[in-house]
Amino acid sequence: MRLAGKTAVVVGAGQTPGETVGNGRAISLLFAREGAKVFCVDRDLARAEETAAMIAKEGGEASAFAANIAKAADCEALVAAAKDRLGRIDILVNNVGIGGGGDGPAHRLTEEAFDRILAVNLKGMWLTIKAALPTLREQGAGAIVNISSLASIAGGNQVAYEVSKAGVNRLTTSVAQANAAKGVRCNAVAMGLMDTPMAVAGIAEASGQDPEAVRQARNARVPLGGKMGTAWDTAYAALFLASDEARFITGTVLFVDGGMSSRIG
Secondary structure (H helix, E strand, C coil): CCCCCCEEEEECCCCCCCCCCCHHHHHHHHHHHCCCEEEEEECCHHHHHHHHHHHHHCCCCEEEEECCCCCHHHHHHHHHHHHHHHCCCCEEEECCCCCCCCCCCCCCCCHHHHHHHHHHHHHHHHHHHHHHHHHHHHHCCEEEEEEEEHHHCCCCCCHHHHHHHHHHHHHHHHHHHHHHHHCEEEEEEEECCECCHHHHHHHHHHHCCCHHHHHHHHHCCCCCCCCCECHHHHHHHHHHHHCHHHCCCCCCEEEECCCHHHHCC
């Protein structure tokens, strides 16, 4: 019960259909198991409702809400709805992220893909944070957890995605500095290779490969045990950063990557 009595807004609480659990759903389920009332937000309401139903089935408290975070009005609406249903907002998790669809190295990346990915991954996260900050600052407390990626410091084949996640890291540290005096913390979890539906099934579909072949190739790249992490690894990192155990931690980007970032430099 590390989040007993707390409320949490998880943006991106649904997930891409698949045989494994996605980050947003794992975070929502774990937070509820740890005592939080969870407000599940997703562009696809049915996916958010499915996550909320899973929480309710386990005896937790959750509700669902549809929002497109690329739209400022939707971000304002989700914050207003969360306050109305929860009474206050203790935790905000920003988990929405997209890629593909024209992304690539600089000489192949399309302008449309660059604009679309940056609008969702970076601008959308800022819009959500901006909408929530007045409430958090007025309360004099709050924890924001942004989901970043190892791609923020590594890679070379997904310029738009990499730049968007690098921006998320800097957004995180900037928000932390600007709101520390108000008691609002902001940290990020930078994931490495994870066995999630969006990653494995998405890559397999885009490349025409067998999902198990994609899984094994990704496993082979991970130093720690030769196996990818799962959404639960992301969720437990987010849980720590959102909890009072991390009350003296802000402006941190926590790499959860099986040691992959230690190879950089």
